[in-house]
Amino acid sequence: MTPETKAKGEIQKYLQMAGHKWLRLHSGIVRVKGGFMHSNEEGTADLVVFLKDRPAAFIEVKVEGQATEKARQEKQAAFGADMTELGHHYAICKSVDEVASFLGRVVSGRIS
Secondary structure, three states, X not given: OOHHHHHHHHHHHHHHHOXXXXXXXOEOEEXXXXXXXXXXXXXXXXXXXXXXXXXXXXXXXXXXXXXXXXXXXXXXXXXXXXXHHOOOEEEEEOOHHHHXXXXXXXXXXXXX
């Protein structure tokens, strides 16, 4: 299990325990029997959280010390900008604590 997979798993456990409704988003292309399976575009956030009476919250999970290719960083930044422009929320989080803080600010209205 990679450090990022572990972090995503911990965050997903937190979201479930906190009672949030969320989806894990996959991006890229995967080889499958008979061809390829296309997921979301590269740069799509890892998670989307649905909050009562609030816009969706998109979360990109990162791990301290792991580098992301510049082209991927640019696509992730563009995705975040697009979601923000559409009125949703976007954050890059490295831990459960960062996710909890981000969602707390969204729910309390401290993020516009």
